[in-house]
Amino acid sequence: xxxxxxxxxxxxxxxxxxxxxxxxxxxxxxxxxxxxxxxxxxxxxxxxxxxxxxxxxxxxxxxxxxxxxxxxxxxxxxxxxxxxxxxxxxxxxxxxxxxxxxxxxxxxxxxxxxxxxxxxxxxxxxxxxxxxxxxxxxxxxxxxxxxxxxxxxxxxxxxxxxxxxxxxxxxxxxxxxxxxxxxxxxxxxxxxxxxxxxxxxxxxxxxxxxxxxxxxxxxxxxxxxxxxxxxxxxxxxxxxxxxx
Amino acid sequence: xxxxxxxxxxxxxxxxxxxxxxxxxxxxxxxxxxxxxxxxxxxxxxxxxxxxxxxxxxxxxxxxxxxxxxxxxxxxxxxxxxxxxxxxxxxxxxxxxxxxxxxxxxxxxxxxxxxxxxxxxxxxxxxxxxxxxxxxxxxxxxxxxxxxxxxxxxxxxxxxxxxxxxxxxxxxxxxxxxxxxxxxxxxx
Amino acid sequence: xxxxxxxxxxxxxxxxxxxxxxxxxxxxxxxxxxxxxxxxxxxxxxxxxxxxxxxxxxxxxxxxxxxxxxxxxxxxxxxxxxxxxxxxxxxxxxxxxxxxxxxxxxxxxxxxxxxxxxxxxxxxxxxxxxxxxxxxxxxxxxxxxxxxxxxxxxxxxxxxxxxxxxxxxxxxxxxxxxxxxxxxxxxxxxxxxxxxxxxxxxxxxxxxxxxxxxxxxxxxxxxxxxxxxxxxxxxxxxxxxxxxxxxxxxxxxxxxxxxxxxxxxxxxxxxxxxxxxxxxxxxxxxxxxxxxxxxxxxxxxxxxxxxxxxxxxxxxxxxxxxxxxxxxxxxxxxxxxxxxxxxxxxxxxx
Numbered sequence: 001x002x003x004x005x006x007x008x009x010x011x012x013x014x015x016x017x018x019x020x021x022x023x024x025x026x027x028x029x030x031x032x033x034x035x036x037x038x039x040x041x042x043x044x045x046x047x048x049x050x051x052x053x054x055x056x057x058x059x060x061x062x063x064x065x066x067x068x069x070x071x072x073x074x075x076x077x078x079x080x081x082x083x084x085x086x087x088x089x090x091x092x093x094x095x096x097x098x099x100x101x102x103x104x105x106x107x108x109x110x111x112x113x114x115x116x117x118x119x120x121x122x123x124x125x126x127x128x129x130x131x132x133x134x135x136x137x138x139x140x141x142x143x144x145x146x147x148x149x150x151x152x153x154x155x156x157x158x159x160x161x162x163x164x165x166x167x168x169x170x171x172x173x174x175x176x177x178x179x180x181x182x183x184x185x186x187x188x189x190x191x192x193x194x195x196x197x198x199x200x201x202x203x204x205x206x207x208x209x210x211x212x213x214x215x216x217x218x219x220x221x222x223x224x225x226x227x228x229x230x231x232x233x234x235x236x237x238x239x240x241x242x243x244x
Numbered sequence: 245x246x247x248x249x250x251x252x253x254x255x256x257x258x259x260x261x262x263x264x265x266x267x268x269x270x271x272x273x274x275x276x277x278x279x280x281x282x283x284x285x286x287x288x289x290x291x292x293x294x295x296x297x298x299x300x301x302x303x304x305x306x307x308x309x310x311x312x313x314x315x316x317x318x319x320x321x322x323x324x325x326x327x328x329x330x331x332x333x334x335x336x337x338x339x340x341x342x343x344x345x346x347x348x349x350x351x352x353x354x355x356x357x358x359x360x361x362x363x364x365x366x367x368x369x370x371x372x373x374x375x376x377x378x379x380x381x382x383x384x385x386x387x388x389x390x391x392x393x394x395x396x397x398x399x400x401x402x403x404x405x406x407x408x409x410x411x412x413x414x415x416x417x418x419x420x421x422x423x424x425x426x427x428x429x430x431x432x
Numbered sequence: 433x434x435x436x437x438x439x440x441x442x443x444x445x446x447x448x449x450x451x452x453x454x455x456x457x458x459x460x461x462x463x464x465x466x467x468x469x470x471x472x473x474x475x476x477x478x479x480x481x482x483x484x485x486x487x488x489x490x491x492x493x494x495x496x497x498x499x500x501x502x503x504x505x506x507x508x509x510x511x512x513x514x515x516x517x518x519x520x521x522x523x524x525x526x527x528x529x530x531x532x533x534x535x536x537x538x539x540x541x542x543x544x545x546x547x548x549x550x551x552x553x554x555x556x557x558x559x560x561x562x563x564x565x566x567x568x569x570x571x572x573x574x575x576x577x578x579x580x581x582x583x584x585x586x587x588x589x590x591x592x593x594x595x596x597x598x599x600x601x602x603x604x605x606x607x608x609x610x611x612x613x614x615x616x617x618x619x620x621x622x623x624x625x626x627x628x629x630x631x632x633x634x635x636x637x638x639x640x641x642x643x644x645x646x647x648x649x650x651x652x653x654x655x656x657x658x659x660x661x662x663x664x665x666x667x668x669x670x671x672x673x674x675x676x677x678x679x680x681x682x683x684x685x686x687x688x689x690x691x692x693x694x695x696x697x698x699x700x701x702x703x704x705x706x707x708x709x710x711x712x713x714x715x716x717x718x719x720x721x722x723x724x725x726x727x728x729x730x731x732x733x734x735x736x737x738x739x740x741x742x743x744x745x746x747x748x749x750x751x752x753x754x755x756x757x758x759x760x761x762x763x764x765x766x767x768x769x770x771x772x773x774x775x776x777x778x779x780x781x782x
Contacts, residue, residue, distance in 0.1 A: 042620035044490075047630070056628040062618040064489050065630035067512050070482040073474065077486025077494070078618065080470040081444055085490075085620050103482070106475035267597075274599045282597035307685030309596050309678070312759045 007035040013057045020220030022210025023052055025177045026119055029187045030090065031059065033194050043086040044078055046071040050092035051125040069100020072107035075114045086197055088115040094124050097133040097157050104159070111168035111202040115193045118159060118205055121212040122231060129215035133157040136234050141215075160207050160240040170202035172240040176209035178227035182237075196244050204244075209235060248303050250388060251311045253328055255296035256320025256344070261375030264401070265318060266297035268379055271397035272389045273301045281306045294324045301388070316386065318378055319345055320361075329354075335429065339382050341374065352429060357385045359424035365416060373416035380420025391421065433523060433587070434459040436571035437495050439605040442521070443469035444494035446483035448476060448502060451535045452591045453525040456497040477502040481509030481522075488518040489629045491617035493575050497523035499591075500541050501532060503549075510584060511550030515631040517647075518616070519578035521571070522556075523587040525594040528755035536755030537591030539677060542732035545588045546706045553644055555651045557585040557658065558705040560676040564598040570703070572605050580609045581654055582616070588705060590728065592678045592757065660703035661712050665691065669698025671770055672720040674713070674737045674747075676702050679726050679758060686763035693764075695771045705733075713740035720745060722770050726758055727751040 009031035017023045034040050043061045047053050049068035056063035066074045071089035079087040096104050096118050107114065123141060124130040131141040131148060134156045138147040149155065160174045171193060175186035186208055193204035209231045213223035254265045266282050273280040279302045285295070298311045316337040317328045321344045329349055332338060337355045343362030359381035365374035376398070383394050395414060402410045434456050437445075445464055447457040457473065464471035470487075474480035480496045487494040498506060503524045513520055526541045528534040543549075545558045557577055561567040567589065574585040618627055633640040664684055666672055671690075675683040680701035690697035700716060702709050716723065723745055725734040730753050738747055750758060750766045 041622035044618045044620065053632055056630055059626075060621075061626050062621050063626070063628045063630075064486065064618055065628070065632055066485070067482060067508055070478070070485075070509070073479040073482035074486035074489075076472060076479075077444065077446065077483035077488075078490045079486075080472065080483075081487045081490035081492040081494075082619060102475050103479050106479065110472075270597065270599075280599065283592070283595055284597075285595075307688065308682035308760050309592065310682065310757065310759060312761055 007031045009034045009040050009060050011058055011060050015058055016054060017051065018214040020211055020213040020223055021051070022121065022177045022208070022212075023119065025183060026117065026186070026208050026210060027055065027058055029177075029183070029190050030088070030117055033187065033191045034061065036191070037194055037198065039086045039194070039198070042084070043088065046075050046078075046087070046089045048089070048091040048095040050095050052090055052092060052119065053126070055090060069095050069098070070103055071095070072100065072103040072112070072114070072116065076107055076110070076112050079112060079114050083113070086115070086194065088117060088194070090117045091119070092125070093118075093120045093122065093132045093134040097159050101133075105163070105166070108163050108203045108205065109166045109168040111170065113197055113200055113202050114204075115197050116203070116205040117190065117193075118207040119210050120159070120207055120235065121210045122156070123212050123215045125212050125215055134159075134235075136230060156234060158235060160205070163205065164240040168203060169205070169241050170243050171196050171204035172207075173242075174207040174209070174235060174237050174240065176227055176232065176237060178209065178211065178224045192244070199244075201244050207235070209237075249306070250301045250316065251314045252299045252301070252316045252318065253296055253311060253314040254299070254318040254320075255294050255324035255328055256341075258295040260320045261372065262295055262297045262320065265375050265379055266299045268376070268394060268397045268401060269299050269301070269389070271400055272393035273299075275393040275396055276389055278303060279306050281309045283309050294321065294327060296324070316382075316388075318382055320375070320378065321345065322347070325349070337386060339378060341378055343374070355429060356427045357381055357424055358427070359420055361420065364419050364423055368412060368415055368419060370412055373413055376413045376416040377420035380417040381424035384421035384424060385426040391417075433497075433567050433571045434463065435602065436568040437521065437575070438463055438467055438469075439602070440493065440572040440575040441605065442493045442495050442575065443467065444484070444487035444492040445469070445496065446472045446474045446480040446487070446494075447496050447498065448474050448480050450499045450502040452527060452594045453497050453499050453523065455594070456523065477505035478508060481506040481513070484520050485509055485513050485516070485518065488513065488520045489516070489616070489618050491614050491619060493519075493579075495521035495523065497525070499525045499527045500529050500538070503541065503544070507544070507550035510556070511552050511554060512631050513584050514550070514554035514556065515552065516629050517582040518584070518629070519575075519582055520584050521574045521578060521587065522584060523589065526588065526590045528753065534755050535591065537593075537678065537728060537757055538753055538755060539590055539679060539727050540729035540732065540753045541588065542705070542727070542729060545586050546708075546736070554647065555583070555654070555706055557581070557583060557654065557707075559585065559587050560703060560705050561587065561589065561593065562677055562681045562701060564593070564596060564600050566703075567593065568600050569603070573608055576607050576609050576611065577658065579611045579614070581650065583650070583654070588677065590678055655707040658704060659707050659709040659711070661709035662699075662701040662703060663712055664699040664701070666698035666700060666712070666716055666720075668696055669716070669719070670696040670721050670774070671698070671724060671767055672716045672722075673697065673699045673724045673726060673763070673767070674702075674733070675699065675726040676705060676733060679728055682758055682760055683726050683763055685760035686767060689760055689764045690767045693768070695767060697767050705736075708736045708740065710740040713737060714742075714744075717741040717744035721774055723747045724766060724770060725749050725751070726763055728757055729753045
């Protein structure tokens with residue numbers, strides 16, 4: 001039976017997320033995992049710059065809000081000083097795969113014993129729908145108005161594929177939250193990523209394909225279809241690395 | 245030469261043990277409770293293929309760590325003589341490693357210490373101690389510091405290394421002191 | 433400096449290679465593991481300063497070191513650390529700029545260190561040692577001031593200081609202040625409410641204004657409590673030189689030479705560049721007939737000297753950037769020309 005009670009890892013604050021946004025689901029999954037593993041009182045989360053910057057209002061645990069793209073570096077400092085604590089980053093595509101690519105790759109390659117939740121919605125949400133590193137080829141955004149790829153933007157960056165060549169990585173999986181089955185699968189992956197850290201196994205990253213109906217300019221239902229039909233084609237789901 | 249303060253330049257090719265010479269002299273000065281500052285020059289000051297180290301020994305607090313006009317120069321190669329001879333203070337002292345420097349100083353006010361350091365080091369059995377031979381010669385003739393302090397500095401510097409290394413360096417020190425000559429200024 | 437940091441309990445170091453300061457991370461890479469600390473060679477200066485952000489929030493005494501171009505890269509993180517009021521030590525062994533510049537000594541990052549550098553209204557406590565012993569002692573003190581005021585501290589050195597060798601007495605660390613409990617540390621919320629370290633302040637609408645006012649109050653307090661300066665032969669000085677760091681040391685030699693020639697010269701050497709020690713300059717402006725600012729840059733430090741002097745005394749300038757440094761002789765020459773000009777002026781009046 002699924003647990004229908006609200007987890008104490010989330011606060012009572014009402015979130016600022018738009019209708020149909022995936023962040024709410026993903027917050028809930030991360031919170032439930034922290035709850036189930038009984039680690040709330042030893043967990044420190046990092047908030048990114050982007051839509052999820054306010055997650056410190058929603059998570060009922062210690063949180064450090066970081067500069068754009070820097071959570072893996074901040075988490076490195078945090079975890080190395082307190083190896084017995086659980087440190088996770090929660091980052092969007094602009095944060096993790098554009099301005100923070102270097103921090104991501106090197107934290108992964110060092111095998112930092114941290115958990116990274118990577119929310120990929122293929123767009124810059126908070127700043128108003130600009131092209132993200134993961135925006136799909138041909139997809140429209142406020143800074144790729146003729147569709148990505150028409151003016152030298154290059155194809156979307158595939159983070160799991162990119163990181164899978166690094167020997168320091170413990171666990172990489174791409175999931176989604178666009179169907180009930182995907183949600184259950186995403187939670188399993190997130191739990192494994194935290195368990196790996198508890199077991200001292202090293203860098204674990206779970207990529208979650210998520211909806212942004214507002215900046216995609218789609219209805220909430222169409223946004224779900226977009227993830228299922230378009231994004232999953234460009235970003236195949238599955239386990240990319242598992243050395244746990 | 246300034247009675248209170250002595251500014252020494254040690255110059256040669258990189259790899260001739262210039263920094264080690266500076267280090268030993270500086271350590272010996274510390275043993276004698278004097279103020280000392282050392283500096284290794286870099287950047288534009290490495291022109292002409294020379295590297296150099298500077299050591300200032302003083303009875304009072306050392307102000308500038310930078311030497312414009314040295315009181316003494318320990319010269320390990322020809323380009324260094326070209327460079328530093330004109331810059332020496334009047335009545336300064338120059339030590340020449342005559343194995344590497346083939347000409348005499350042109351200035352007549354300089355006290356000149358000569359030591360065939362590379363040859364002596366070769367005879368001792370290790371070319372790398374030529375720098376220590378120079379230290380022996382320099383201290384023997386300038387009496388800037390006591391030979392005991394220098395010996396102690398050598399022992400301290402190589403204390404982490406093999407005992408044989410201390411021994412050969414001490415041997416080089418004394419060979420330098422014995423097998424060197426000192427020419428006073430002609431005009432005196 | 434590195435050993436002083438270790439002695440003072442620094443247990444986290446993150447850095448990135450850049451000349452001329454590589455000796456520091458090299459030393460730390462060996463020393464940190466010996467004392468149960470952490471050394472990380474970061475992938476960039478930006479990552480290094482953000483690792484410091486994380487380590488400081490985790491409660492560790494921590495530091496990073498770099499040189500000018502690297503410190504420019506760190507400015508983002510420094511602004512965040514100052515905003516979040518986290519303690520840490522940043523060392524800048526300045527080299528010639530702008531751009532990649534060269535690796536010779538310079539003091540051209542004065543504005544960056546003292547006036548801000550990163551975005552927003554914040555201040556760093558900035559220390560300018562002139563000898564290795566002072567560098568050692570100030571490094572220890574820096575950790576105390578950082579913890580006491582919950583503010584990043586910067587040691588502003590230069591390539592010459594980095595290349596020098598001097599005997600240093602390795603003193604054991606003794607706190608110079610009664611340090612507050614670190615009630616901001618993120619170590620898991622066991623037995624307490626969750627804590628947040630953040631710099632984004634959207635609510636209430638005037639929250640950021642209030643936070644800025646809070647920071648400014650702290651800076652005022654630091655200004656009233658912390659100010660270090662060395663004065664050398666200023667009491668009867670006609671010509672007072674103002675210089676900091678290695679330049680001041682060279683200037684001290686020039687003062688001695690000038691005194692030997694019968695010119696009443698003196699020296700004011702600020703040890704804290706922020707807070708700037710105004711008082712000695714205000715006093716000297718009343719007694720001296722002229723001041724001379726010497727710096728290894730094209731007139732940055734002089735602005736603070738002029739603010740302090742406030743027009744009470746003419747201020748001359750001797751300085752250049754790009755790796756230039758003054759010698760005792762160059763400074764002496766300038767002092768002599770100032771003395772001569774002053775003598776002529778006096779004659780004119782008679």
